[in-house]
Amino acid sequence: MNWIPSPDQRAFVATKHGKDAVLKSVFGTQWGLSLEAADVDTDLLGTFSGEVPRPGDVRSTLRSKVSMALAVHPDADVVLATEGSFGPDPVLGWVPLHEEVLLWSWPHQCKELWVAHRSHDTNFSFTDASEWTEVQRWALRVGFPTAHVILRDPNGQVLAKGISDPTEFERMWRAAAEGGAPRVETDMRADRNPKRREVLHALAHKTFETFQALCPNCRFPGFVARPAEPGAPCSACGSATRRPRLFKAECTECGQVEVRDSDDQKMGVDPAYCDRCNP
Numbered sequence: 001m002n003w004i005p006s007p008d009q010r011a012f013v014a015t016k017h018g019k020d021a022v023l024k025s026v027f028g029t030q031w032g033l034s035l036e037a038a039d040v041d042t043d044l045l046g047t048f049s050g051e052v053p054r055p056g057d058v059r060s061t062l063r064s065k066v067s068m069a070l071a072v073h074p075d076a077d078v079v080l081a082t083e084g085s086f087g088p089d090p091v092l093g094w095v096p097l098h099e100e101v102l103l104w105s106w107p108h109q110c111k112e113l114w115v116a117h118r119s120h121d122t123n124f125s126f127t128d129a130s131e132w133t134e135v136q137r138w139a140l141r142v143g144f145p146t147a148h149v150i151l152r153d154p155n156g157q158v159l160a161k162g163i164s165d166p167t168e169f170e171r172m173w174r175a176a177a178e179g180g181a182p183r184v185e186t187d188m189r190a191d192r193n194p195k196r197r198e199v200l201h202a203l204a205h206k207t208f209e210t211f212q213a214l215c216p217n218c219r220f221p222g223f224v225a226r227p228a229e230p231g232a233p234c235s236a237c238g239s240a241t242r243r244p245r246l247f248k249a250e251c252t253e254c255g256q257v258e259v260r261d262s263d264d265q266k267m268g269v270d271p272a273y274c275d276r277c278n279p
Helices: 019-031 058-072 132-142 166-177 194-212 263-267
Strands: 011-014 035-038 078-088 096-106 111-119 149-152 158-163 183-186 226-230 244-250 257-261
Touching: 011 019, 011 058, 019 035, 019 078, 019 194, 035 058, 058 078, 058 096, 078 194, 096 194, 111 194, 132 166, 132 183, 149 166, 158 166, 244 263, 257 263
Parallel strands: 011 035, 011 078
Antiparallel strands: 078 096, 096 111, 149 158, 149 183, 226 244, 244 257
């Protein structure tokens, strides 16, 4: 089978927050793929604001989104779904990290392709400031009113989501503040957050590149070389560093594996990345 997308395929995105427009801007241009939004309520599988908890991990959630879309469009050739997560970078800690994962499903062939993209360029943030002027400064930093916000009462209950009108925002905040400092946070839904859309756009381009990386044995996409083992030597002192010494590509379809030395392994790592030279 030719796995490369084509204009004649019926393709749907499991979304209720406008992700189809972002993905179509890339996939339509590159392949002529005509994406449609499946009429499903993905909020049933969890919300960023926490009213509905996520029932499982990212992969199970994405597969559930695909199943919801197939229930409405059983004749779909392709179903796409994405899931975003936000939090502190596990290495840097104080820096917020946005990870977006895409599942590309061929339901009738029972095949899947997974693509992930990480970015520190996110406005994921909140403020518990008790003065309106401080809240205004925070809102400006996160991109309000283009980026919408969520307002919670002092007990954490959601009062409103998708707030984008400055006058209404101030009125609601002042009313909530009569009972204590309310929390304001960025609304991370794709249709409410330009930074989220930028990462989805980057994820779409990464997906296109992933489709170009075909397995040399079976021609299934996703044969992407990824860092496999740290330990590339410092070019100055020769000590092992945290930079990858090996890259590994593995086909999820036939199991073909290719391993190669990284450029850092061949040329040596800049001492700036060496814990011994630059502790």
